[in-house]
Amino acid sequence: DAKTTQPNSMESNEEEPVHLPCNHSTISGTDYIHWYRQLPSQGPEYVIHGLTSNVNNRMASLAIAEDRKSSTLILHRATLRDAAVYYCILRDVPPLSSGSARQLTFGSGTQLTVLP
Amino acid sequence: GAGVSQSPSNKVTEKGKDVELRCDPISGHTALYWYRQRLGQGLEFLIYFQGNSAPDKSGLPSDRFSAERTGESVSTLTIQRTQQEDSAVYLCASSSRGQGSTGELFFGEGSRLTVL
Numbered sequence: 001d002a003k004t005t006q007p008n009s010m011e012s013n014e015e016e017p018v019h020l021p022c023n024h025s026t027i028s029g030t031d032y033i034h035w036y037r038q039l040p041s042q043g044p045e046y047v048i049h050g051l052t053s054n055v056n057n058r059m060a061s062l063a064i065a066e067d068r069k070s071s072t073l074i075l076h077r078a079t080l081r082d083a084a085v086y087y088c089i090l091r092d093v094p095p096l097s098s099g100s101a102r103q104l105t106f107g108s109g110t111q112l113t114v115l116p
Numbered sequence: 117g118a119g120v121s122q123s124p125s126n127k128v129t130e131k132g133k134d135v136e137l138r139c140d141p142i143s144g145h146t147a148l149y150w151y152r153q154r155l156g157q158g159l160e161f162l163i164y165f166q167g168n169s170a171p172d173k174s175g176l177p178s179d180r181f182s183a184e185r186t187g188e189s190v191s192t193l194t195i196q197r198t199q200q201e202d203s204a205v206y207l208c209a210s211s212s213r214g215q216g217s218t219g220e221l222f223f224g225e226g227s228r229l230t231v232l
Binding site: 032034036042043044045046049085087091105106107108109 | 120151157158159161207209219220221222223224225226
């Protein structure tokens with residue numbers, strides 16, 4: 001799996017937008033960009049994913065660079081409950097007919113601290 | 117149940133004892149993953165099951181670790197002759213490879229293992 005690079009930590013003020021960057025310069029054409037987050041003492045949870053176009057959902061927005069070598073997770077109004085480790089992951093989902101097993105590799109992620 | 121269920125949630129054992137950790141995936145999910153997360157560290161891939169395909173065991177750290185899965189249901193991770201360095205949270209995740217699936221992983225709350 002192609003690797004991703006994220007800052008170790010970021011801080012944000014409550015109710016302000018947060019832009020979490022991710023570099024993935026070796027991304028392949030079939031890699032989806034996934035974001036997960038892990039709140040303290042919990043398992044990771046899915047946030048958002050995309051392939052080429054920017055994506056929005058109830059949790060966040062994902063902005064993908066035109067060359068796909070980087071992406072940014074956007075939390076529009078950070079709350080204290082958004083404090084977590086955010087993981088950017090590339091996932092090549094093989095065709096249904098493929099029997100290959102594909103692991104999902106998590107990097108060290110970005111620790112987001114939200115200040116009241 | 118609605119989510120991935122893991123048991124026990126906490127396990128304290130003595131060095132040298134064997135432990136079994138159980139994971140009940142979301143019904144209908146064909147893929148199942150085990151990860152290990154040491155205190156303050158990222159997720160470390162252990163093993164991946166996909167339907168009837170041979171599991172990807174490439175992440176198992178030693179032959180003391182093994183995992184089984186019955187069909188597309190319950191999985192058990194077994195650690196024999198536990199060592200103190202095995203202390204960690206063991207996370208299980210499942211995902212669907214159904215038509216149109218994005219491969220989103222759903223994680224359980226984890227099993228916290230402490231080896232004294």
